[in-house]
Amino acid sequence: MFTTYEEAIDWIHSRLRLGVKPGLKRMEWMMEKLNHPERRIKAIHIGGTNGKGSTLTYVRSILETEGIMVGSFTSPYIEQFNERISVGGVPIKDEEILKLANDIYPLAVELEGTELGAPTEFEVITAMAIHYFAHIEPVDIALFEVGLGGRLDSTNVIHPLLSIITNIGLDHMQILGDNYKDIAFEKAGIIKQGTPVLTGVKQEEAREVILSAAKEKQSKVYQLGKQFTFEHILSTETGEAFSYKDIFSERDYLEISMPGAHQVENAALAVMAVEFLNQYFSFVISEESMKAGLKKAYWPGRFETVQHNPIMILDGAHNEEGISALCNELEKRYSDRDIHIIFAALADKKLDEMIKQLDKVAKSITFVNFDFPRAADSSELVKISKHDDKAAYTDWKEAVQAKKDTTAKKDILVVTGSLYFISEVKKWMKRNS
Missing domain, CATH: 3.40.1190.10 (Mur-like, catalytic domain)
Known part of the structure; x- marks a missing residue:
């Protein structure tokens, strides 16, 4: 006991x-x-x-x-x-x-x-x-x-x-x-x-x-x-x-x-x-x-704005349909702004289709590792992407901080992917706010 x-x-x-x-x-x-x-x-x-x-x-x-x-x-x-x-x-x-x-x-x-x-x-x-x-x-x-x-x-x-x-x-x-x-x-x-x-x-x-x-x-x-x-x-x-x-x-x-x-x-x-x-x-x-x-009604990690100047959004889009909904919303609300995306996912998802959609709306896209048994490796994710401006980080905290520091105030920073990843980011931001 x-x-x-x-x-x-x-x-x-x-x-x-x-x-x-x-x-x-x-x-x-x-x-x-x-x-x-x-x-x-x-x-x-x-x-x-x-x-x-x-x-x-x-x-x-x-x-x-x-x-x-x-x-x-x-x-x-x-x-x-x-x-x-x-x-x-x-x-x-x-x-x-x-x-x-x-x-x-x-x-x-x-x-x-x-x-x-x-x-x-x-x-x-x-x-x-x-x-x-x-x-x-x-x-x-x-x-x-x-x-x-x-x-x-x-x-x-x-x-x-x-x-x-x-x-x-x-x-x-x-x-x-x-x-x-x-x-x-x-x-x-x-x-x-x-x-x-x-x-x-x-x-x-x-x-x-x-x-x-x-x-x-x-x-x-x-x-x-x-x-x-x-x-x-x-x-x-x-x-x-x-x-x-x-x-x-x-x-x-x-x-x-x-x-x-x-x-x-x-x-x-x-x-x-x-x-x-x-x-x-x-x-x-x-x-x-x-x-x-x-x-x-409020549900965390669903197109949730967690920071302004620049706007930073957390969204637990963890499958193809979720990514589609996210991309549609970004294009509807922020078609006149540059969108920078940080993405982490589980390896058992349809990653090629998810990344293909993100590539289309992103000005830049960063792939990261996170600590979870089924997490996909960022070095594999970055190979799937066809984007001209892409990067891979083993340390997601380093990637998020770097993007927070360098994203222009008029731009949009989106952290998305597995809800387990979003959970980690949310807790980290709360500790460092």
Whole structure:
């Protein structure tokens, strides 16, 4: 057993060595040992390739503005491990992490001795979150972000009021499949019997898979662009404004403070989710809370301006679709300025397509190493780039500092790539501010 927070965190992180082990049997075993906390929670389950965290944030912010107690389980964290389990938007305390680790540790030891084998890091954290929201700090509703895929993800032991599938992109293909249909099949695995599902999926072949899965489970599907729609009105200085319409209501003007057309899609999914809670599950959320909650929603590392003069943006664009959204936003907002990019990524991504897009918008591009087991080496990344002004650094701190010192005040400095990298940069900047 553990006596300090640091010991607990070290034990949790030590389980990374077990890698990814898709499947629900270990989670189901732990849930039974914990007296099925997953059955005690009112929840929304959010899957998809990109936009899960942002959609969750919009829903959370709206509900919290109304005074509803919301638990959330997200990954990865940006500044502090405790962020992964939050109540009221506030990460749980160190002593609560210590208690949860001590509650789960004996189960992990016992489970390791069975034919099912040891639980992974993510399984341990998921069990901690479910146990916390059910038994330690009961919440009015819990929002669970899928870790990887959906069908075999450890969060898929919950029984949600509503499932959300944000979109489908070509990511984690070595695990989920190398085409939209296969990936959609894994994402659609979060659809439960009779549980409604909201989706922002665009590709016809992926949408067909989701519709088929929902029909099999007798679950009603609400599609962005059909049963609920939005119209982009304008880009504000810090975000976006849009109108919204669904089967229940119509709104002429809503505003968010996270920039990007993709963020409007995420916000529309969130509005529809809240409407569902209003209409079918006895939650009462006012129009004022809807508007105020959307506008004040904040999710770190998503086109986040962390410095002015020059403007410095952190964006966790960690796959092809994320890079596309980032580049579109840079071209829309800063087409008249030179853009300097610092990029780090995991080696198992479609790096050639990601770098090709970044090359097009960058005045200069710098590739860096960072300390993570699957991180790509900057010397390999720089070979992929066709840019005339490119560089590689083994020390990302040196690269960021050099660019901060030399980028003209009118230019834009963008640090992007893996969310694990963005997390390191964010913490470093906070320490040195």
